[in-house]
Amino acid sequence: MATPEEIEALVARVAIGDREAFQSLYATTSAKLFGICLRVLSSRAEAEDALQEVYVKIWRNAGRYRVNGLSPMTWLITVARNHAIDRVRARRGAGADLDAVAEVPDQAPGPEASAIRTSERARLIDCLSELPDGRAMAVRLAYLQGETYAELAARFDVPLNTMRTWLRRSLLTLRECLSR
Amino acid sequence: MSGDTDPQDDRVLAGEYALGLLSPEEARAFEARMATDPALRQAYAGWAEDLAALTDDMEEVAPPADMLDRVDATLFEPPQRRSLLQRLGLAWIIPGAVLASLLVFFVVSNDLLVPDRGAPALQAEVAAQDDSLRVLAAFDPDSGTLRVTRDAGGAAPGRSLELWLIAGQAAPVSLGVLPDTRQGVLPVASDVAAKLPGATLAISDEPPGGSPTGAPTGDVLATGQVPRRDA
Numbered sequence: 001m002a003t004p005e006e007i008e009a010l011v012a013r014v015a016i017g018d019r020e021a022f023q024s025l026y027a028t029t030s031a032k033l034f035g036i037c038l039r040v041l042s043s044r045a046e047a048e049d050a051l052q053e054v055y056v057k058i059w060r061n062a063g064r065y066r067v068n069g070l071s072p073m074t075w076l077i078t079v080a081r082n083h084a085i086d087r088v089r090a091r092r093g094a095g096a097d098l099d100a101v102a103e104v105p106d107q108a109p110g111p112e113a114s115a116i117r118t119s120e121r122a123r124l125i126d127c128l129s130e131l132p133d134g135r136a137m138a139v140r141l142a143y144l145q146g147e148t149y150a151e152l153a154a155r156f157d158v159p160l161n162t163m164r165t166w167l168r169r170s171l172l173t174l175r176e177c178l179s180r
Numbered sequence: 181m182s183g184d185t186d187p188q189d190d191r192v193l194a195g196e197y198a199l200g201l202l203s204p205e206e207a208r209a210f211e212a213r214m215a216t217d218p219a220l221r222q223a224y225a226g227w228a229e230d231l232a233a234l235t236d237d238m239e240e241v242a243p244p245a246d247m248l249d250r251v252d253a254t255l256f257e258p259p260q261r262r263s264l265l266q267r268l269g270l271a272w273i274i275p276g277a278v279l280a281s282l283l284v285f286f287v288v289s290n291d292l293l294v295p296d297r298g299a300p301a302l303q304a305e306v307a308a309q310d311d312s313l314r315v316l317a318a319f320d321p322d323s324g325t326l327r328v329t330r331d332a333g334g335a336a337p338g339r340s341l342e343l344w345l346i347a348g349q350a351a352p353v354s355l356g357v358l359p360d361t362r363q364g365v366l367p368v369a370s371d372v373a374a375k376l377p378g379a380t381l382a383i384s385d386e387p388p389g390g391s392p393t394g395a396p397t398g399d400v401l402a403t404g405q406v407p408r409r410d411a
Contacts, residue, residue, distance in 0.1 A: 056251060077235050167201065
């Protein structure tokens with residue numbers, strides 16, 4: 001895998017329509033993004049369609065990337081994850097369009113912010129393990145399967161509002177753990 | 181949730197947004213706030229960054245070998261069935277092009293521009309609707325070149341203007357990047373020159389040095405019509 005700086009440079013070149021850079025970016029990142037699509041969609045045919053659409057989006061939206069607050073690899077992962085989640089939700093008939101989420105504009109983070117994030121990121125798994133079992137799983141299911149509050153409530157067999165309270169409390173605990 | 185200004189609540193809300201747990205209405209409201217609130221954007225970016233770690237242990241899988249070709253086909257080879265003007269987003273231009281060709285016809289039929297030959301001059305004024313960009317392109321069959329004269333407008337800073345030939349239903353063919361100077365000469369291959377009569381010329385906004393894809397990638401800024409031989 002290329003370094004974040006290399007990926008960032010490739011995305012910047014894709015943003016100005018550099019097809020050679022697009023091919024390099026594809027060569028460097030497609031296995032990772034295909035793995036995500038496969039994991040979310042559990043269907044090779046659907047994951048292939050999703051991956052194709054993901055790279056179309058990457059080509060088209062790379063221009064907006066520089067004003068996006070995410071690190072380059074996170075942006076790519078988020079585009080793939082959100083697109084795959086949209087597809088899996090459409091299959092399940094659960095609404096909510098996530099496509100716009102990765103395109104949210106933001107000021108680019110300073111070098112300190114990026115460095116802090118890299119170390120925070122490695123801690124997520126540790127912090128999740130501090131949550132009670134079911135609650136960590138709910139966060140994972142929301143991220144990896146796009147499960148909604150209603151679906152999670154049904155799965156854990158609790159009222160919707162209880163599920164919502166659990167998850168919000170989990171997010172707060174997570175955020176505090178990650179900020180320690 | 182009444183305490184929307186509570187930073188703790190916002191951190192949680194940003195996490196719910198990143199996970200896709202908000203209803204479409206809630207998500208839109210969050211996005212609207214985020215547009216004007218850097219702290220909220222930072223909170224979202226932090227969650228996106230942290231949650232992406234959940235993909236760290238996912239196995240990388242090589243996609244099918246033809247995947248990049250499929251992506252390229254979607255991006256760079258639009259289906260031939262759609263009309264060219266639609267593909268270029270030029271459908272709105274038709275009335276303008278008709279008007280332009282009528283003007284050219286008027287000028288040509290009044291012998292104002294025609295050299296003393298039988299056929300009308302292969303030239304066109306390629307102009308924006310509001311005349312913010314206007315380029316006269318005239319083909320010289322003796323030298324096989326297109327003389328371009330920019331009468332108004334120019335490329336945006338750090339951008340290039342590229343001239344395209346659109347003949348019938350064929351894909352646009354680049355005639356080259358317009359020079360920074362007001363006048364310039366673009367060589368035209370003979371097989372391309374053969375397509376000039378009746379063709380539409382268009383100027384698009386492109387990265388420096390022109391489109392990297394061989395097809396227009398930026399906005400089409402101006403168009404014009406080359407008269408037909410039999411005009």
